[in-house]
Each structure stands twice: as C-alpha cells, then as structure tokens.
Amino acid sequence: MATYNKRGYKPKNKVEKEQNIEADSTTAEVFNTLDETASKTEAFVEKNQIYIFIIIALVAVIVLGSLGYKEFISKPKQVSAMNDMFQAQKYFDQAVIGVEKDSLYNLALNGGEGKFGMLDIIDEYGGTPSANLASYYAGTAYLRLKNYKKAVEHLENFKSDDEILAPIAKGNIGDAFVQLNQPNEALSYYEQAAEMRNNDYTTPMYLYKAGTIALDLGEADKALTYFERIKNGYPNATEASKVDVFIGKAQVLTNK
Template sequence: MATYKKRGYKPKTKVEKQDDLEDGSATAEVFNTLDEGASRTEAWVEKNQKVILGIVGVVAICVLGYLAFDQFIQKPKEAEASNEIFQAQKYYEQALTAEASDSLYVRSLNGGEGKLGMLDIIGEYGSTEAGNMARYYAGVSYLNMNDYPNAIKYLDDFKSDDILMGAVAKGAIGDAFIQLNQKEDALKYYEQAASFNANEFTTPKFLLKAGVLAIDMGNASAAIKHLTALTETYPTSIEATKATAYLGRAEAMK
C-alpha cells in the first residue's frame, strides 16, 4: 500500500530502502514502456507519412471542393432555378381554378411565353429545390390530366419533409393507382400518406381513404384498423363522422 512521505524524508531501514528501490524501478519501467510506445508510433508515422499526407490531402481537397461547388455553382443555380420556375408555377396555379384547365397544365409542363416549363426545370435544375418542387407540380398536373403513370413517376421522385406536401404527394400517388385499378398499391400509399408526419389536417383524410378502400377490397381488419385510428385519434375531425358509419360496415364484414 502506498504511504505518504514527508519532503526530505530518507529511508532508514533496509526494508524502506528496498521499497524505494522497487518504486524507482517500477517508475523507470513505466517511462521506458511509454518511450518504447512513442518510438514505435514515430517509426510508423515516419514509414507511412506519404500515405497519411495523401489521405489528409484528399480530405482537404474534398472539403474545399464541396465548399467551392456549393458557393460558386449550387447557390447560383438555386437562385437561377427559382427565377425560371416562376412562370410555370403561375400557369399551374391558374389551372387549379380554371374550368378549361388542361391547356394551362400543358403550359405549366412544357412552358410558354418564352419561359421554361416544369419538365425543363426538372431537366436543367433537377438538383435544386425548385427542380424538386417542379416534380410535385408536374405530378399533380399529370394527375389532373388523367395521365396516371406520369403522375406516379414525378410524384414518387418528389422528396419533402414538409408536414403537408409530403403527405399530399403520397396520397396523390394513391389516387393515381386507384384510377389504374391497382388497389393494393393505392392502399399502401394511402397508409404512407396517413403516417407521414401525422397531423390533424392530412392524417384523417388519408386514414378515411385507406379505410374505405380496404372495405372495397374486402379487407375488414385493415379497414377497422384505419377507421378506428381515425375516430379515436381525431374524433373532432370532419372525417371522423364519416368514419363511424364506415366502421360499422367494416365490423359487419368480419
């Protein structure tokens, strides 16, 4: 056991002298071990310094390359894409409320008045946020024009964490699959839409769609699951009243 020794203390007995010698030997051994480890490390570094410098150089080049790409290419491209999409987005918004909307959707997709359309934006600025939004606009445009395969294609390529748009895009894919009579696929996307950032605006809507479709497919358990989740989690929603009636039908199917 280690004991405290006062400053200036000198061993008096042979035992104490032996202890001091052993302590000094142990300490020297520790320092020798550290020295040997440091020497081996230095030798390894010296032997592999070209490789190490190469790795450091590659990492530095990658970091500097990314920063340069973001600053001098991506950011200007984002700004350019935001300007280019303006007219196509205007056509799209007009089409949503117009009676004869197909021609406006076509202009939104293909461009007009010397401006790019959504498809051009996707082709030239696909990596930008505007290019990503163009996929959503294109998908909804095709859906409203009854071109369901293209609607699915562009909406499935659209990526968003937005609480509403992400869910609406998934639900719109479900609508397109309904029109193609691919009910299993439609149910899958309605379920994805309902669980996408669950909220009181879109979740009740897609839970109801999933429940009604499950009834139509003869899938009572899935219908009960979705309709029950709707009535219990969102009891004050508009959809909850309808869900109650459908829930009775689903339970009668079992």
Template sequence: MATYKKRGYKPKTKKEKEEIVEENSTTAEVFNTLDEGASKTEEWVVKNQKYIFGVVGAVALVVLAYLGYNKFIAEPQQKEAMNEMYTAKKYFDDAVSGISSDSLYRMAIDGGEGKYGMVDIAREYSGSPAANLANYYAGISYLNLKDYENAIAYLDDFSSDDKMLGPIAKGGIGDAFVQLEQLDKGLEYYEKAFKANVNEFTTPMYLLKAARVAIDLGQNDKALEYLKRIKSEFSASTEASQTDVLIGQVEASL
C-alpha cells in the same frame, strides 16, 4: 501497502537499502520505456509524414470542395432553377383555379413563353430542391390530366417532410393506382398518406379514401377501424359526416 518516506530519508537497514535500489531501478525502467516509445513514435511520424500530410491534405480538399460546391454551384443553380420555375408555377396555380385547366396543366409540365416546364426543371436541375419540387408539380399535373403512369413516376420521385405536400404526394399516388384499378397499391399509398403527418385536413381525407378501398377489397375490419378513427379523432371534418352510413354498411356485412 506503500509507505510514505520523507525527503532526505536515509535507509537504516540493509533491507531498506535494497528496496530503494529496486524502486530506483523500476522508475528508471519506466522512463526508459517511455523514452523508447516516444522515439518510436517520432520515427514513425518521420517515416510516414508524407502519408500523414497526404491524408490531412485530402480531408482539407474535401471540406473546401464541399464549401465551394455549395457557394459557387449549388446556390446559384438553385436560384436559377427557382427563377425558371416561376412561369411554370403560375400555369399550375391558374390551372388549379380552374382557368383552362387542361391546357394550363400541360403548359406547367412542358413550359411556355421560352421558359422551362416542370419536367425540364426536374431533369436539368436534378438533385436540387427546385427539381424535387418540380417533381411534385409535374406529378399533380399529370394526375389531373389522367396520365396516371407519369403521375406515379413523378410523385414517387418527390420527397418532403412538409405536413401537407408529403401526404398529398402519397395520396396522389394512391389516387393514380385506384384509377388504374390496382386497389391494393392504392390502399397502401392512402395508408402512407394518412401516416405521413397527422393533421385536420389530409388525415381524415386519406383515412376515408383508405376505408372505401378497403371495403372494395373486402377488408371490412380495416375499413371499420379507419371510419371509427375519423369519427372519434376528426369529428369536425367534412369526412366525419359520411362515416355513420359507411360504418352501418360495414357492420351489417361483418
């Protein structure tokens, strides 16, 4: 146990004198070690300062390049892409409203009036949010034109956390696979669609589609699970009115 000694204390015995000499020696050794360590650190910094400044400079350049890219390239590019999309989006909206649907879906894809279509925007502005959204519109347009391979390709390139667009894109891929008679893939994407976001619109819709395909595939236990979920969790949905008959059919076959 260490013993506290007052300032000015003078050793009385030979043993105490030896202890104080030893303590002073140890303290001096510690400071010498620290001094040597500091000297070595300083020597290393001096020796490698070009390398250190190079690393610092490189990091600064990366940060500045990122900020510059966002300010002078990404932001103007996104604005330009959204301006280009305006006309194609109008064609798409009119097609959804039922006005000359097929020709307008085609114009939404290919463009018109000297403006890009969704395919052009997806290609020319690749990597931008506008290009991502263009993939969605192109995919849905192809789906309505019964071009199922292109519908799958463009919808698969679209990604979103939006509670509607995300599930609808997955469900659209499911619709395309079902039309191509690839029922197992259709079921897979319907399941992805109703799991992507739980809401009163898309969830019961894709649960019902998944249940119907599961019945066709002979997966009656899965179909029954999905139908009962619609009935219990989404009883106010339009899909719920169709579940009783289907549940009866499935239970009769089990």
C-alpha cells in the same frame, strides 16, 4: 495504500534501501518504455510522412471542396432554379383555379413564353430542392391530365417532411393507382398517407379513402377501423359528417 517519501529523505535500513532501488528501477523502466514508444512513433511518422501528408491533404480537400460546392455551386444553382421555376409554378397555380386546366397543366410541365417547365427544372437542376418540388408539381399535373403512370413516376421521386405536402403526394399516388385499377396499391399508399402525419386535414381524408378501398377489397374489419378512427378522432373533419353510413356498412359486412 501508496506512500510517498519526502524530498531529502534518507532510508533508515536495508529494506528501505532495496525498496528505493526497486522504485527507481520501475520508474526508469516506465520512462524507457515511453522513450521507446516515442522513438517508434517518430520513426513511423518519419517513414510514412509522405502518406500521412497525403491523407491530411485529402481530408482538407474534401472538407474545403464540400464547403466550396455548397457556397459557390449549390446555392447559386438553387437560386437560379427558383427563378426559372417561377413561371411554371404560376401556370400550375392558374390551372388549379382556372378553366383551361389541361393547357395550363401542359404549360406547367413543358414551359411557355420562353420559360422552363417543371420537366426542364428536373432535368436542369437535379439534386436541388427546386427540382424535388418540381417532381411534386409534375406528378400532380400528370395526375390531372390523366397520365397516371407518369404521375406515379414523378410523385415517387418527391421527398418532403412537410406536414401537408408529404401526405398529399403519397395520397396522389394512391389516386393514380385507383385510376389504374390497382386497388391494393392504392390502399397501401392511402394508408401511408394517413399515417405520415397527424392533422385534421390529411389524416381523416386518407383514412376515409383507405376505408372505402378496403371495403371494395372485402376487408371490412380494416375499413371499420379506419372509419371509427375518423368518427372518434376527427369529429370536425369533413369526412366525419358522412362516415356513419360507412361504419354501418362495414359492421354489416363484418358480422356476416
């Protein structure tokens, strides 16, 4: 255990004197080492101060530049993109519920009345949330117009964490691959869409689509698993009302 002498304490014998001398010597060495380290640090700073200042300046420029970009470029750009996207989105919404679907989807893609279309938004405002959303609209419009390769291209570029929109985008890619007669790719995207979120709308819908494609591909075991998940996990879903027929078919094929 360490002991400490009180201030004014006088050594009583030779041994204590030697201990005090040794302690003073050790303390002196520690301070000398600290002094040497400080001197070396000061010398290093003095020798390399130009480079140190440059590094500090670069970090400051990067931080301030990032903040400035977000405040003075990114935000205004996004506001402008949203404004320019309004008419294209209106065309798209009208196409979904309207009768002249093809012409409206084309207007949504290419613009009209002097306004931008979704493709213009993607080109003009790349990197913004609006351009990302425009990729979804463009891909879905191309799907409705039966341009399936373009649909896949744009939907692949769409990224989202949304509960509904994210799996629907994946599912739409699956729909495009069905039309392109590429069932294996379609199955993969339906499976991804089903697993992305767990809700009573998209999950049973894409489990059902995955199951039917799996049956067509001769993967009855996999199809049966998907159909039974719908029956047991989503009994109120639209797909649940017709899944018993497919469960029976999958069971027959599985037992062959």
